Amino acid sequence: MSALLQVRAVTQRFAGLVAVGNVSFTLAQGEILGLIGPNGAGKTTLINLISGTITPSAGQVLFDGRDVTRLPAYRRARLGIGRTFQIMQPFPGLSVLDNVAIGALFGHGGGPSQLAKAREQARQSLEFVGLGQFADQRADELGGPGRKRLELAKALAMKPRLLLCDEVMAGLNHVEIEEVIAVIRKVREQGISVLVIEHVIKAIRSLSDRLLVLHHGEKIADGTPDAVLSDPTVVQAYLGKKRA
Ligand SMILES: Nc1ncnc2c1ncn2[C@@H]1O[C@H](COP(=O)(O)OP(=O)(O)OP(=O)(O)O)[C@@H](O)[C@H]1O
Ligand SMILES: [Mg+2]
Structure with a gap:
């Protein structure tokens, strides 16, 4: 699988706050990447940086090999970066x-x-x-x-060729969550890459090929769901405070 999205050392500062700090990762064609982390960890900010709602303080975003870091959101949408909004x-x-x-x-x-x-x-x-x-x-x-x-x-x-989902399962019951999971799987079957922000660990574990964890804006883990969810750093930063 070749990388459709490459995020390289991206940083976003808001006044004195580092909302996203030096984050790098790739997302392959047809891959489902789960993005988790505590409230305020920088997850939505990262989606905003990829979709073009904001331009990073530093770093680069490459889509299909092309540097889109400074392109406005509507141009990125036309290239195939689609997103949902946490606040509908x-x-x-x-x-x-x-x-x-x-x-x-x-x-x-x-x-x-x-x-x-x-x-x-x-x-x-x-x-x-x-x-x-x-x-x-x-x-x-x-x-x-x-x-x-x-x-x-x-x-x-x-x-889209890349779909960015910001908490599309929040507030849903478990039947509705299963239905949304089925929709996202169907999306991927069409070869579309998906980045999913979600707090429901059971859902994100079953859906994701890979998981990335943000904490205070920094990437603290990136790997298979099983490896990441049993990583002591992740458990201490996030899972310890939640029920899976
Ligand atoms: N436009 C902005 N101006 C100033 N600060 C911001 C802005 N957007 C986000 N922040 C701050 O950046 C940090 C990261 O916020 P972000 O919304 O990315 O977190 P999140 O991981 O999506 O959290 P949640 O799980 O609650 O949705 C927070 O401290 C937030 O208050
Ligand atoms: Mg958010």
């Missing part, structure tokens, strides 16, 4: 379908230029995540679990 912000007055169609219009390669095509793409993404029957409902009528799926459908409608 659907366009409330629009239908579920049109929320996703907007993703299709701005996605990989520029997206379908006509609204009709974008809606067709959106319908496929909604079916893919199991929201097909809610397509014509207003987005703000969806409950929490529906909004999580809507985030996934929006990102998938952009036809």
Whole structure:
């Protein structure tokens, strides 16, 4: 497997705070990488650096061999970097379908230029995540679990080659979590690489090929789920404070 994403010595400072400190890792084509760590560890900041919401204080982000460190988010989206947001912000007055169609219009390669095509793409993404029957409902009528799926459908409608998922299972019950895991596995079966931030250890263990752990912005472990989750440093920094 060749690396689709290379993060090289990336640092993000906010005033005096080092939110992400000198983090390096690679993500291979078709790989599912889990990203875990305590609240405030820098996980969302790392996704923001990869998707282009922010530009790092230092270091580089390479996507498919190309340096994208200074490209704006919309250009990275067109290259195939899709993401979900931890804080969901659907366009409330629009239908579920049109929320996703907007993703299709701005996605990989520029997206379908006509609204009709974008809606067709959106319908496929909604079916893919199991929201097909809610397509014509207003987005703000969806409950929490529906909004999580809507985030996934929006990102998938952009036809990403890399999907960045920020806590798409938060607040879901175990049946809903299993359903989202199945969706992410299907995504990977299409050859898409996935980076998943998640606090539910059981879910992340079963889903990830590899796990990366952040603590106070620094990478403290990177390896197979079994090796990482039994690493004493990880147990002390994170798992000791949680129930798996
Ligand atoms: N735009 C910003 N300006 C200032 N500080 C920020 C900004 N974004 C994040 N931070 C700080 O950077 C640190 C890392 O935050 P981040 O949101 O990346 O953590 P996280 O690992 O995603 O946490 P959580 O599990 O709670 O979502 C925190 O201390 C946070 O307060
Ligand atoms: Mg976060």
